[in-house]
Ligand SMILES: NC(=O)C1=CN([C@@H]2O[C@H](COP(=O)(O)OP(=O)(O)OC[C@H]3O[C@@H](n4cnc5c(N)ncnc54)[C@H](O)[C@@H]3O)[C@@H](O)[C@H]2O)C=CC1
């Protein structure tokens with residue numbers, strides 16, 4: 001079998017080779033010629049797969065090592081016998097870590113207590129559900145909006161959903177965790193546009209770690225300028241990697257689409273992609289994966305840290321988005337480079353916290369840290 005894989009998929013090299021002849025290329029260098037004679041592609045979100053690149057090829061399967069799949073023209077694939085698979089939920093905990101770290105940053109910078117704030121979560125799937133659990137652990141009031149789920153689950157749903165108007169009226173922070181969809185009753189393209197932003201009651205912060213075009217650049221800038229919103233946290237950018245310089249300068253936290261980039265998430269994405277390859281072609285091979293590297297500093301010593309600062313200290317030890325914000329604001333033209341050369345981080349469960357105060361023990365444990 002001939003496979004073409006994105007060279008920036010961690011933990012894949014040495015594993016994919018057990019299934020066939022593998023060529024690696026950076027995702028932004030995939031061409032029609034490069035994929036023409038391949039049977040399977042293992043890919044990321046940076047390559048668009050539609051007629052232009054796929055027509056006339058022998059590709060039978062596209063495995064995306066990602067949750068989102070708006071980079072795949074699924075209609076084209078379905079109608080041309082090209083199977084496509086994704087890695088649902090693979091990096092959901094990593095996005096949750098990103099959101100928690102960002103919320104703690106906003107609380108510190110603007111001197112508010114998360115316990116007194118309401119967060120609206122729009123899109124309550126694998127990511128949004130984890131974000132909801134983490135926000136409740138932080139003591140926040142959580143509002144959930146997910147019309148497709150609400151409709152599908154009807155009155156049997158165990159989850160209490162609110163409509164988007166309630167989020168507009170009541171939320172101090174609104175975070176988006178929907179896929180990017182351009183058609184249909186619940187399309188999310190420019191969900192956050194002028195009309196959404198003009199009807200906000202509490203001057204909320206807006207977080208987009210979903211897909212760039214869920215929020216409109218022009219509308220966000222307008223709302224920041226006229227004071228309808230207090231600030232933005234952006235991991236996903238409309239038109240990335242060519243990002244809006246003015247919006248970048250206004251963002252509180254600005255990262256190059258790396259919310260899902262924990263080593264844990266990437267490892268799982270790779271394994272799920274290989275499993276998809278095996279299932280599709282009926283291959284009975286059990287590959288050996290490299291282990292996930294330990295964190296450089298796996299022990300977090302909270303001795304001497306004020307109890308009220310301990311939670312943020314531990315979370316930012318595992319992941320601090322501010323360093324990346326500085327780098328991106330300094331060199332926005334390196335957006336793609338930052339993503340391709342990202343030093344993978346570990347999630348909470350890879351860290352052990354020592355000397356924590358009784359008052360934060362449970363919260364740290366609930367987030368997933370080991371405590372001794
Ligand atoms: N920044 C990053 O690194 C990452 C971004 N993502 C993005 O996050 C998205 C969500 O991921 P998951 O939670 O795993 O997907 P999921 O498919 O498990 O959940 C998405 C949820 O959004 C809901 N939804 C769809 N349209 C909606 C609308 N108009 N309003 C409210 N809710 C709506 C769906 O019903 C579903 O419950 C992905 O599609 C991807 O685009 C995912 C992983 C990493």
Ligand SMILES: O=C(O)C(=O)[C@H](O)COP(=O)(O)O
Pocket residue numbers: 044045046065066067068069091257258259260261339
């Ligand atoms: O899983 C998703 O969906 C994401 O957005 C990923 O974090 C993006 O990963 P890459 O495509 O950059 O590998």
